Amino acid sequence: MKHVYTAVMPIRWGDMDAMGHVNNTVYFQYLEQARIEWFASLGRGGKDPKGQGPVIINAHMTFLKQLRYPGTIECRLYAGQLGRTSFETRMEVVRTDMPGVVWAEGGAKVVWCDYAVEKAVPVPEEIRTIVEA
Template identity: 80%
Template structure:
């Protein structure tokens, strides 16, 4: 997979649960925000002029170490395995103060879709070029 984007965000106090670590559902929010920031960085803010854009059809996460407040995390976004209408993403979560340690890793399959027709469409050539 190709590294396509990196962003940094804070671990918020409210991200933690009663056990004192970041709640497992929040990790998926981190991945979502990283994907959104990547799409924004390449000019893909939601649906395009044809009413087409990304839809996530599955997501997964492997929790390796417990994240805790305070701190900042770095999310490294990778993309690859491009098919006709979809591609895979993988995101590594690292703390900025310990950048050599992967705290969690996950990903999602992105399908390019026509929102009105509710059908998949070919991945745009511009996206293909970024991933290839």
Template identity: 90%
Template sequence: MKHVYTAVMPIRWGDMDAMGHVNNTVYFQYLEQARIEWFASLGRGGKDANGQGPVIINAHMTFLKQLRYPGTIECRVYAGQLGRTSFETRMEIRRTDMPDVVWAEGGAKVVWCDYAAEKSVPVPAEIRAIIEA
């Protein structure tokens, strides 16, 4: 898979749960934020003029170490396994003060979709070119 984007964001106090670590659902929010930032950096942040854009059909996460407040993380986004209408993303979450340690890793399958028709459509050429390069 090809590294396509890195998002940097703070660990917020409210990200933690009663156990004193970042709640497992928040890790998915971190990945979502990184993925949306990547799409926005490509001018694809949401529905385009044709009513098309990305949808996630599955997501997964492996929790390797417990994140705690305070801190700053980076989410490295990788893309690959390109099909006609979909591609896989993989992501790594690292603390910026410990960049050699992966705290969690996960991913999601992205399908390009015509929102009104609720049907998949081909991945846009510019995104395909980035993944294939």
């Protein structure tokens, strides 16, 4: 897997649950935010209902340590395992004040889709080039 993007974001007070740590569902939002920022950096941000773009067909996360407010995290996004219409992404979550410690890791399978007909289409060449490099 190739490192393609790093998103930096704060741990927000509202990210925590009644147990006093970041809720497990929020990690998926971190993954989503990093992925969306990466696509936007490639000029593939936003959604044109008649256009093409990414659809997530599965997502997974392993929680290694409990994140707590306050803090800032880096979501390191990796891409690889390129197919004709899809590729895998993987993410590591680290706190910026503890850069060597991975707090969570996960990923998602991205399928490139024609939104109007709801069918998979080939991954665009510019994304294919980045993932293959």
